[in-house]
Amino acid sequence: GWTLRPRPHFSPREPLFLLGRVYAPGNGEELARFRRDFCSRLWFTYRTGFPALPGTPRTTDCGWGCTLRSAQMLLGQGLVLHLLGRAGPGAPGPGTPGAAGTAGPGTPGAAGQGTPGAPGSPGTAGQGTPGAPGSPGQGTPGAPGQRRGLVLLVPARLGGESLNPVYVECVKELLQLRSCLGIIGGKPRHSLFFLGFQGDSLLYLDPHLCQPSVDTARENFPLQSFHCCFPRKMSFGKMDPSCTFGFYARGTELEQLWGDL
Secondary structure, three states, X not given: OOOOOOOOOOOOOOOEEEOOEEEOOOOHHHHHHHHHHHHOOOOOOOEEOOXXXXXXXXXXXXXXXXXXXXXXXXXXXXXXXXXHOOOOOOOOOOOOOOOEOOOOOOOHHHHOOOOOOOOOOHHHOOOOOOOOOOOOOOOOOOOOOOOOEEEEEEEEEOEOOOEOHHHHHHHHHHHOOOOEEEEEEEEOOEEEEEEEEEOOEXXXXXXXXXXXXXXXXXXXXXXXXXXXXXXXXXXXXXXXXEEEEEEEEEOOXXXXXXXXX
């Protein structure tokens, strides 16, 4: 399916949770802060018109690249935390930017797709991801003096054919962690990137919009198509049980992450 951009409706009585942050939508200023926060998140969608993928004539990932795009959004959030800190874009964090175990968003194949054109699964999105470490000793080595970060990908199956309701509260708790990068999930053969919730509804970014390719090698290339200011909502009951959770830690935060999990 292809995405549209309807304006969402938020209940003023229930808090909004977005990757470790909480907002009170009944307060106009708080709601505006939430919208700015959401709009700052990286959004990767289908693209068309990029150079042909190696060994294929494909110049678009429309129809098969949604899992890769969801993985790129999660890994992109990891890079934001690593390079800019918890405050996010526009507010540099402490320390020197170093090496993080993440994959870049330049091409659809960067997030671990075996064969271009073959749809992936949210539960296997982390398999084969270049530089996605399974332990602090893995990943791309940084230069001397650089602080290293860890992106931890945790594939999960939260039920049989559908999501087991017993896991809903657990998913909510994980999305409230400051270390959480989001969830690669969605519906069968329809990947989405979950990054928050309100009440019984997940908040997500949808990669199912085909946009022209952007030459990111150009100086001052346009950024508008890499951000979406319209959150989408989906009930927890519609979430596919196959998914991948992402977490980020650096330095002493790793011990805190193990304790949280």
